[in-house]
Amino acid sequence: MLNRFEPLLNGSSLNNINREEKMIEVNGGVVGVSDRAVVFSTQKDLEPRALATLGKKEKAQLGEHGRLIEKDKVASVHAAKDARFTTVITAKGLGDDIGVHALSEAAQKRIVASVQALMGQSGKAEQLRPGLLQRSGKSIFLAIATLVLTGLFYFVVSSMGNASVEASGKHAGKEKLLYSIASTLGPKGTLLVGGVIAALFLFSAYKNSKKSWLTERYSF
Numbered sequence: 370m371l372n373r374f375e376p377l378l379n380g381s382s383l384n385n386i387n388r389e390e391k392m393i394e395v396n397g398g399v400v401g402v403s404d405r406a407v408v409f410s411t412q413k414d415l416e417p418r419a420l421a422t423l424g425k426k427e428k429a430q431l432g433e434h435g436r437l438i439e440k441d442k443v444a445s446v447h448a449a450k451d452a453r454f455t456t457v458i459t460a461k462g463l464g465d466d467i468g469v470h471a472l473s474e475a476a477q478k479r480i481v482a483s484v485q486a487l488m489g490q491s492g493k494a495e496q497l498r499p500g501l502l503q504r505s506g507k508s509i510f511l512a513i514a515t516l517v518l519t520g521l522f523y524f525v526v527s528s529m530g531n532a533s534v535e536a537s538g539k540h541a542g543k544e545k546l547l548y549s550i551a552s553t554l555g556p557k558g559t560l561l562v563g564g565v566i567a568a569l570f571l572f573s574a575y576k577n578s579k580k581s582w583l584t585e586r587y588s589f
Contacts, residue, residue, distance in 0.1 A: 415431075449583075450583045455469075497586055508570045512574065526555065
């Protein structure tokens, strides 16, 4: 039963969240709710009063990596119940989705409740579990990339033989360093090191595949 955010959603609390509490600190900035939009700002000192009527025209106030979803574009809010407290507010169409890591579960609850208050409803509730790609996709990609780079590096090292390198220009130092590493490792060493790194990524993917967490999605 979906009751994780119930204390914040009963009765009139949905429409009576104090404006001072709408500035919620997250990793890398703050999440807030204006009268017209949900915003993420890298400006942690953004005044709650400045947030009051913030809309698309005032988006520049949010900082270089700021995000804003206008009220009529908010599609859903997702709250992942895991150690990272991942919260995502999605926009309809190709909008500026807001994805953040809350500093605590309490902060995550405040984000969800603030979005619900803006929308004037708690939303349609669903419980989701992450798929394999969501859990292990990054590690699998890094393992594949490592294997590809290892193959390319092996080809280069094998074709070098005992040739010397004459490096020049601003990248001369990097070229000499790569040549030195290649000469030291040799073809077999290159395969060994690349294989070990790829194996570590694959092991990480395996561990992550065993993890699972619950995400609560509220659609509007």
